[in-house]
Amino acid sequence: MNFKVQNNIALAPLSTFQIGGVVREYIQVESPEGLVEIVEWANEENKPFRVFAGGSNVVFPDEGVQDLVVQVKGGKYAGNMRELVVDAGVDLVQVVSYSIGQGWKGLESLSGIPGTVGGAIVGNAGAYGHSISEVVEKVEVLDGDKRCFINKEECSFSYRESVFKQKSYLILRVVLKFELGNREELEKTSKEIIKKREVKYHPGIKCPGSFFKNIIASDLNEEQLRNIEKNKIVYGKIPAGYLLEEVGVKGMRVGGIEIADYHGNLFINKGNGTASQVKKLAAILKDKVREKFGIELEEEIRYF
Ligand SMILES: Cc1cc2nc3c(=O)[nH]c(=O)nc-3n(C[C@H](O)[C@H](O)[C@H](O)COP(=O)(O)OP(=O)(O)OC[C@H]3O[C@@H](n4cnc5c(N)ncnc54)[C@H](O)[C@@H]3O)c2cc1C
Structure with a gap:
């Protein structure tokens, strides 16, 4: 077992809303392979489990959670030729700033949105008229015990909606594809958006x-x-x-x-x-x- 089960963990500090009771069993995982291993183990042990990530869009229950809770946070990303392969647990902020740094256009309007790339895919996160779906090429998921890619059309993205809110796929990795942009302009847009966001948040x-x-x-x-x-x-x-x-x-x-x-x-x-x-x-x-x-x-x- 390459993961550590922690017992009786307070959920409130794990969400930006700072609400929630205690979870009986909790595991934090970074890599997609680690997540697959945990799911296989949980299934073998007949343990019901639930997944979250950055905790920036969830309200945890006051009474806590009896099921195993897995937090997918961290991981790696690699970019080449305007294409970026990102583990689900990577912070969206990191990916936005990397793409802007490369002069790749498509995520600059999402500057400052907290949470992970996986979480952003589930809710088709977005701001200022744009959303992450615009740069999604395909998503690698765990569907039960089957690992597969689903393409953008199959993701059924719409305003703050996706197939991931309807089906119990686990998001492992995401492939994003960008347009070529002008780095200075993208940086300017990003800075302006972050400034606007600070007025609300x-x-x-x-x-x-x-x-x-x-x-x-x-x-x-x-x-x-x-x-x-x-x-x-x-x-x-x-x-x-x-x-x-x-x-x-x-x-x-x-x-x-x-x-x-x-x-x-x-x-x-x-x-x-x-x-x-x-x-x-x-x-x-x-x-x-x-x-x-x-x-x-x-x-x-x-x-x-
Ligand atoms: C200050 C602030 C500002 C925000 N501004 C915006 C904004 O401008 N636009 C916007 O769209 N949102 C915004 N949000 C909401 C939030 O940041 C986004 O919804 C974000 O994309 C959620 O990502 P997360 O990793 O925190 O997901 P979580 O909150 O951890 O999870 C959200 C949902 O996704 C599921 N999930 C997470 N990871 C996986 C996975 N790997 N596989 C399957 N399911 C998974 C969880 O089960 C849960 O149902 C804001 C939040 C805060 C706190």
Whole structure:
């Protein structure tokens, strides 16, 4: 066995939201081969398991987790001829900065998004009108006990969605393909985006990023659209933050969880927040938006 099982590990420090109880058995793994070995072992031992990565988009349960939890974090990447082969656990920030350094265009708009490449693939992470799917060539997965590649079409990417939210594939490695860009321009774009992001995400903030997904304008009917100010539609989407601010949620609080007083779609753990408080507050916010706009908000975060 090339891995170490740790017992009774607190989950809260492993997520950016800093919420969650204790996991009975925990393993951290870097390499895809290591992950395959753990899965084979867990299957042999009849141990149910769950996987997470950077912990920047998950809300762990207050009662902790009885199943084995595997954190896929770390690993290697190698680039050649505008193609990058990346282990799932590599930090997205590292890959963004490597590609920019090579003068490869495609990920610069994702500058500053925390978490791993694997996590980004699951949620088709993105920002400022772009998403990681634009540079995905193929993804190596573990499907049960079968290791295989699935191509971009099979990933079924759409706004914050992918096949990985529907099927229990484990992402092992990702192959990304870039356009040739201008290094100075890419660096400039990246710096500007990081500056904009710092306005929303203050240093040390305990949050999981945007809580709810934005609404795709073309999914709404005429009556729903009538109540939306047209200039609020950005990149074809109605920001959930706009809807939430219209129903006056800024600064609302349940226990230790507060909605930022400067952004309606930002749940902040003020120190002792719990997952049950998060769920309670989310339900109140959904009710308010449904009542005023007839629109159903959907979580971008994932309850683990
Ligand atoms: C301050 C802040 C800002 C953010 N800004 C953005 C933003 O601008 N745009 C955006 O899209 N997101 C944003 N996010 C959310 C988050 O960073 C992304 O969703 C990120 O891609 C999640 O990656 P992760 O490694 O942390 O995944 P985790 O949170 O660890 O996991 C997310 C999901 O992926 C699954 N998963 C992870 N790795 C694997 C794997 N190898 N195989 C199978 N399943 C796996 C987990 O089971 C879980 O369901 C932000 C978060 C924070 C805290």
